[in-house]
Amino acid sequence: MSDGPAIELTGLTKRYGPVVGVDRLSLTVGTGEVFGFLGPNGAGKTTTLRCLTGLLRPSEGRVRVLGLDPITDHSRVAPHLGYLPGELRLYPELSGAETLDLLSALQEAPVPRRGELCDRLGLTPAVLARPVGGYSRGMKQKLGLVQAMQHDPHLVVLDEPTEGLDPLVQDTFFTLLGEAAAAGRTVLLSSHILPEVQRTCGRVAIIRDGRLVTVQSVAGLREARARRIRLSFADGQGARPLGDAERWAPHWQGDRVELLVPPSEVVGALRALLSRPVADVTVEEAGLDEAFMDLYRNGAVREEP
């Protein structure tokens, strides 16, 4: 392993026949960083993670994980890697304990954290004795988290890790991530849920249609996030010109209008809009798919220094 970045992607491209899954993706994740990988479903997140873990061969470009090629140096990378797939599939006839035993035997490494992780995630011995075919989705996901972290890997790659977890277990999971970061572990967290990434990650990459949209710090991301302003008019005149606010591309439905406004301009926009005969107004953070990605719809790749 090198002392350089934990993950380095240079022009990564993955094609499935004529379909491009990931297109010229370049990205660097430093050692000890908790890094978010954000994008809507089908954006190419899972494909990227599979290239990182050596499951997929890149069509073009270079992938380095812990300074090594995850395919040609698989036997040197994999011992230091913990991975939770996005769609966790287990052998249904094995019990939870047998599953963890099998995966640790394949890992060929001690599992110093298994007991602690099982305790904290509520996987009791009785639960672990049952075949995983009878587990709920949340239970499977807990088992997936344990198998990914039980050997205390240097790099943890998590694809949609909170899917199926109840809020209490999600809290425990985020605490675990915080501890991993404090211990100097590198975490790559893929998600389509913006608050989840904001809560845990120092930096975030946004990917859409297989292309990198931006890489930003979470603070910068929060700053950039749009607010959705909804106004209702009571005069029955329907759509009308909104002056300067027209630049936010208002979306009319009868007497109601919706605008996505950058946070720094919300107050000014409201002042101007409320000079009109408004009957009701709401302001809320926009959802990822509707607003955040919209902000970057035409944006070139940007990366913070």
Place this chain on the structure above:
Amino acid sequence: MKGQWPLLWLALYRRRRMLAALIIGMVVFEALIVVVANTISPGQLFSAGGKGPPSAYRAFSGSSGGVSIASYPGLLGAGLTHPFWIAMQLTAIGSLAAAAVAADVESGTVELVMVRPVSRTRLLAERTAALVLAALALNLAATLTVAAGVVLSPDIHRAVPIGGVFAAGVMGLGFALCLIGPAMAVSAAGRRRAQVIGATIAIGAVGFAVNFIALAWGPAAPLRFLSPFHYYAPGDALAEGGVLWPQLGILVGTGVLGILLAHLLLRRRDLAP
């Protein structure tokens, strides 16, 4: 085994009930063949119309030489080439070969296995070993059952040396290896369990049909060299009392070539659902 060869253990553990059922089925079936052979002599069994069986019936006696089904070696050989025997072999091979790679890709479990320090060569080696062990168990069950029958029946024992029974068992394992190789190659390249099972059944069924047609119809005679059943000749092994080494070499060689092809295919492919 669980700690040292976890992938081998997993393959056998997941199919343990099926394998147990197949082994029991094999024992019962071969015992039935021995009882039939011991009750009615093969000559009587096949000469009710005053004529012997057609020469193409050698396909059913497991002979590529001159062993007639109307003989003890031929009848016992028929038990080792019967469609029921073939079906049991194909079930075990198709199922385990499918589970080797393609089924893991189809179900997505391959991700959990292959992100660990498991080389593709090791995956293939442990899964192939599981198949060979399963085939060994099935053929051993058949061989020991027939051997017990031969030892217990003086009439059969006079016509069939006990060494021939074990030689036929070795040929059976060679036949299984001959199918394991191509089945593993299909699994190494495939993404669906059904592809592997279908290909295995096709190789077995088409192979048997080609051999039978080649024996029954003169112009098609050269085609017999394409069929594994031309080389898998338990009737001849039973009659001669020894392993037919050239034929065994071809069967095993085909299997090894298939596994090498599987290795090449597996090294190059993506391993994700």
